[in-house]
Amino acid sequence: MIPASTFKDRSVALFGLGGSGLATARSLKAGGARLVAFDDNPKSVEAAANEGIITGDLHALDWSAVETLVLSPGVPLTHPKPHWAVDLAREAGVPIVGDIEIFARERDAASGLRAPFVAITGTNGKSTTTALIAHCLAHAGRDVQLGGNIGVAVLTLDPPAPERTYVVECSSYQIDLTPSIRPTVGILLNLTPDHLDRHGTMENYAAIKARLLKDAGTAVIGVDDDFCAGIADWHESEGNVVVRISKEKTLESGVFFADGSILVAVGGTIARRYPLAGIGSLRGRHNGQNAAAAVATLEALGVAQDAILAGLRSFPGLVHRMEEIGRQGPVLFVNDSKATNADAAAPALASFERIHWIAGGLPKEGGIDALEPLFPRIAKAYLIGEAAPSFAATLGERIPYEISGTLDVAVENAARDAARSGVEEVVLLSPACASFDQFRNFEVRGESFRRAVEQLPAIQLFRKG
Numbered sequence: 001m002i003p004a005s006t007f008k009d010r011s012v013a014l015f016g017l018g019g020s021g022l023a024t025a026r027s028l029k030a031g032g033a034r035l036v037a038f039d040d041n042p043k044s045v046e047a048a049a050n051e052g053i054i055t056g057d058l059h060a061l062d063w064s065a066v067e068t069l070v071l072s073p074g075v076p077l078t079h080p081k082p083h084w085a086v087d088l089a090r091e092a093g094v095p096i097v098g099d100i101e102i103f104a105r106e107r108d109a110a111s112g113l114r115a116p117f118v119a120i121t122g123t124n125g126k127s128t129t130t131a132l133i134a135h136c137l138a139h140a141g142r143d144v145q146l147g148g149n150i151g152v153a154v155l156t157l158d159p160p161a162p163e164r165t166y167v168v169e170c171s172s173y174q175i176d177l178t179p180s181i182r183p184t185v186g187i188l189l190n191l192t193p194d195h196l197d198r199h200g201t202m203e204n205y206a207a208i209k210a211r212l213l214k215d216a217g218t219a220v221i222g223v224d225d226d227f228c229a230g231i232a233d234w235h236e237s238e239g240n241v242v243v244r245i246s247k248e249k250t251l252e253s254g255v256f257f258a259d260g261s262i263l264v265a266v267g268g269t270i271a272r273r274y275p276l277a278g279i280g281s282l283r284g285r286h287n288g289q290n291a292a293a294a295v296a297t298l299e300a301l302g303v304a305q306d307a308i309l310a311g312l313r314s315f316p317g318l319v320h321r322m323e324e325i326g327r328q329g330p331v332l333f334v335n336d337s338k339a340t341n342a343d344a345a346a347p348a349l350a351s352f353e354r355i356h357w358i359a360g361g362l363p364k365e366g367g368i369d370a371l372e373p374l375f376p377r378i379a380k381a382y383l384i385g386e387a388a389p390s391f392a393a394t395l396g397e398r399i400p401y402e403i404s405g406t407l408d409v410a411v412e413n414a415a416r417d418a419a420r421s422g423v424e425e426v427v428l429l430s431p432a433c434a435s436f437d438q439f440r441n442f443e444v445r446g447e448s449f450r451r452a453v454e455q456l457p458a459i460q461l462f463r464k465g
Helices: 019-030 042-050 084-091 099-111 126-139 202-211 226-237 285-300 305-313 342-350 369-377 388-395 407-421 442-454
Strands: 011-015 034-038 068-071 117-121 143-148 164-169 185-188 218-222 242-246 254-258 261-266 269-275 323-328 331-335 355-360 378-384 401-405 425-429
Touching (some): 011 084, 019 034, 019 042, 019 099, 034 042, 068 084, 117 126, 126 143, 126 164, 126 305, 185 285, 202 226, 218 285, 226 242, 261 285, 269 305, 285 305, 285 342, 331 407, 331 442, 342 355, 342 369, 355 407, 369 378, 378 388, 378 407, 401 407, 425 442
Parallel strands (some): 011 034, 011 068, 117 185, 143 164, 185 218, 218 242, 242 254, 355 378, 355 425, 378 401
Antiparallel strands (some): 254 261, 323 331
């Protein structure tokens, strides 16, 4: 844990006692803050009180004595309307921050910003890029702490030290609550419309994401969309260090994906090359962008070329995100349960030539219409859950399909059909749907897929490491 020592003896109100909120409350308590915490969920308040955290309804608080409101990132700050705790703080002129801001202050106080800090944001690819950078640093022998929006509350990490590198995934919600973030390397991967219910407009969403780069030592920016390209140009015009990355473009100077490799260009010349061929966890053009961001960051942190390549080659990938489970002869089984809508399923479908596709669940708006250009890659579809009838109607007579109903039946039948060809084929779970009709969440769905694959005869499972 990182005790919030910079808040010692300060009067702090905290709203939101979920996973990261409770971790923040523990940090503030350990650091000596005069803390009062609350949540709209009585069970969360009770759980915090049972740990000795002082709780109380913030409506009854004397806000004139409060110095800071710490807000959990899931609580609305501006849209669709501010939470009532935000209104109370603003009426009293109380600053509002989040857990990443507390971390940033502790890093500054403990190490004078000497502890290397990599902050990653973007609409897509954040978690994979975060995990990849942390893996490569650890593989190179660095002391690494991985956390943030990836699922590990940042204040549960070990305290800052000059040689300890932090790799932190930052959502737009977290950045909105972090006014003094100053990463060694700040990464903005891409921007597409997302979370507009919380940020109002695309322009506001982009501006919030761009804040992560404002005081970064090096800004690594994807330039394949207009918003990010404009942000890169602005930062460069301000005299900041900018490294452009791309999965689509050939760059005169920057890091880009082409011909199955990550290429580092300097003044129009290819200075270094990092082949990705044979790295299953980095398959696909979307992972080309993730790897380009990682290479740019690792080089900025002084990691040697051979160490970077070794880290890329040994990256196991993330569970439920194009996770290679195993093989049955020439048939590869891939768990992409995290693909809960059509846009999320597209990269996986684009990464393989002949696919036995397991799809369906609780349907999202638009169904799978957007995936039509990728249908020729599908040898057969195995449809499950509530979406099965509508997906069948979309596929029509163009693509062979069956309505399997349940995931275990789909795995068994897809494995049987794929094995008949005798050539390399893929059984891919990339549902393009939410999981809630049959599973508690996409993680449970992915684990169910793994268990079904494990039951197949003569299956060779891949070890995660």
